[in-house]
Amino acid sequence: MSELQIAGKGQSNWIVQGTRTVAGPFTSHGNAIAALPGVAARLRPVTVQPCLCCGDHFKSIGKGNRLCLSCKRDA
Numbered sequence: 011m012s013e014l015q016i017a018g019k020g021q022s023n024w025i026v027q028g029t030r031t032v033a034g035p036f037t038s039h040g041n042a043i044a045a046l047p048g049v050a051a052r053l054r055p056v057t058v059q060p061c062l063c064c065g066d067h068f069k070s071i072g073k074g075n076r077l078c079l080s081c082k083r084d085a
């Protein structure tokens with residue numbers, strides 16, 4: 011998977027991955043930088059994991075994500 015990069019200048023900035031635009035436009039380079047972690051999280055591969063709390067299977071975005079949405083809400 012390619013690294014995320016910021017393309018554009020002035021008031022038109024996009025987050026791109028290889029040749030694909032994945033987010034934007036942002037009105038400043040700083041806004042695009044601020045959005046990078048969220049975009050990276052959104053693009054991360056999703057795996058199905060059993061919830062540590064109730065055992066239901068849910069779509070996890072990573073090792074730190076081990077509670078299903080309803081258990082996380084009740085926590």
Ligand SMILES: [Zn+2]
Nearest residue numbers: 061064078081
């Ligand atoms: Zn659960």
